[in-house]
Amino acid sequence: MTTATEVKVPDIGDFRDVEVIEILTALDVEIAPGDPIITLESDKATLEVPSPHAGVVEEIAVAIGDKVSEGDLILRMAPKEHPGAPDPEADSSPAGSPSARRMARELDIDLRDVRGAGRKGRILREDVERSAKAAEFDAKGTDSPPSPRRSPSPSVDFSEFGAVDVKPLSRIQRLSGDHLSRAWAEIPHVTQHDLADITDLEAFRQSLREEAEARGARVTLLGFLMKASAAALQAFPTFNASLAPDGENLIIKHYHHIGVAIDTPEGLVVPVIRDVDKKGIFELAEEIAAITDKARGKRIAPAELQGGCFTISSLGAMGGVGFTPILNAPEVAILGVARSSIQPVYGEDEFQPRRMLPLSLSYDHRVIDGVRGAQFMNFICSRLADIRRLLL
Structure with missing residues (x-):
């Protein structure tokens, strides 16, 4: 037995x-x-x-x-x-992602009738959406279904042209790829770009180095960006919101948790720092260092990836003058940060060298219009230019 x-x-x-x-x-x-x-x-x-x-x-x-x-x-x-x-x-049940199977149940679609476009024929959410639209058009007697939102890539044998290697995507890349593809396809993105003068802020940050080292912390620009963003979310509550599933209501959040995109060997993860508006620069510096270490060491808990209101994606010193960050749905806005540089800025009847930081703000145009986007960006730039304004 x-x-x-x-x-x-x-x-x-x-x-x-x-x-x-x-x-x-x-x-x-x-x-x-x-x-x-x-x-x-x-x-x-x-x-x-x-x-x-x-x-x-x-x-x-x-x-x-x-x-x-x-x-x-x-x-x-x-x-x-x-x-x-x-x-x-x-x-005989086909393999499908959890989101695909959940949507299939909601739409009463048999996954055995769905052709999967994912790796090894895995059925993705987009495959179920295509099947549902095709069924809807068939029911209406339409000759052909609409073009799919994202067509499967054509099958190409690249080895015909030379030597190749096949490297599987990491689990994080596969999951984030599905999430980002859905966000890009379903949410009308608008991205606005601006430059923030961080000359004085950078001098202040450097002055904190000795005190930070005594506390075992490293103060980076990211902490100041988080504080400025939290203040902007308080001033513009529409950015600190999510669109309700019915598409007719906006859920305003009365907390200010900010996600930070972190590069790891497995791909990008976005841990969330909670209550940014209630924390000081040194405390944020310590939390950022701790959460980065956990993310790269694969020790981060699922709860630490949840509850974000707004995301910051910083390229830091890697370069670039701007980019279009994709929304981390269900959030309605995300701030992209590129590399700062010294630029001539005209003021007081002469050009002066100033350290300018490129910022790129993407937002959901169903919730936020261009005027509000410009106001939000101006608010952040003004606080970074004079960090004392965060005390007002």
Whole structure:
């Protein structure tokens, strides 16, 4: 008699009572290590839970709609050699991203009828959207469906032209790629560019170096950008908001949490610094250093990536004079920062050398118009030019 192996909810960070939205296996189905078995959904994230073992499912202890936490039992399985016929219907279910499967359920679409454009035929949210539109046009008797929002890339055998290597995208790149593609396709972006005079700010920052080192911190420009952005969010609440799912209401937030794009070996991640408006420059410097270290060391918790109101993406010293940052939906604005440089600025009847910082503000044009965008950018530039104005 074989002993059943229990599979429990693994470490999912600080999440508690997370809803089970999908069962991805069935009784008597043989699964391999890494195969997804359930999908969990919190208020901000969807997570597939993989099986840590191989075996045949003997018992499923959860149902759709159940709330689970770390350590709760998901299922029991017997070793692979346990006799049991796999469920043909379960085995034939196509692989799809959690967002794709959720949309398919909402639209009553059978994923077996959807052609996946993702890696290894994985079905993406965009594939379900195309299938839904095609079905809608067929129902109306239209000769042909509309052009898809994003067509699959044509299949090209690049090895015909020379030697090639195939390098899989990291999980972060795959997930962020899907998120960014959806944001770019569905949200009308507008980007405004401006220059902030940070000559005096840079001199002040340098004067803090000795005090910062004594505290074990490193004061960078990012902390000042976060403080100026938090003040701007307070002055312009529309930027500190998200569009409701019904598209008819705006959810105004009364907290000021700012996400910071961090480059890691696996790709960009955006951890969130909370209550920026209530923290000083040294405290922000310490938090930025700590969260950057955790992100690059793959020790960041899911909760630390949630709850942002506004994002800053800084190219720092890498270069550039401006770019178009893509919105980190459901946020409605994001600030891009390029490399500062000394430029001649005319003032007091002569040209003077000033350190100018290029800023690029992208925003959701459904929520924010050009006038408000210019006012928001002017506010940030004026605070960076004279940091004392943040005290007003």
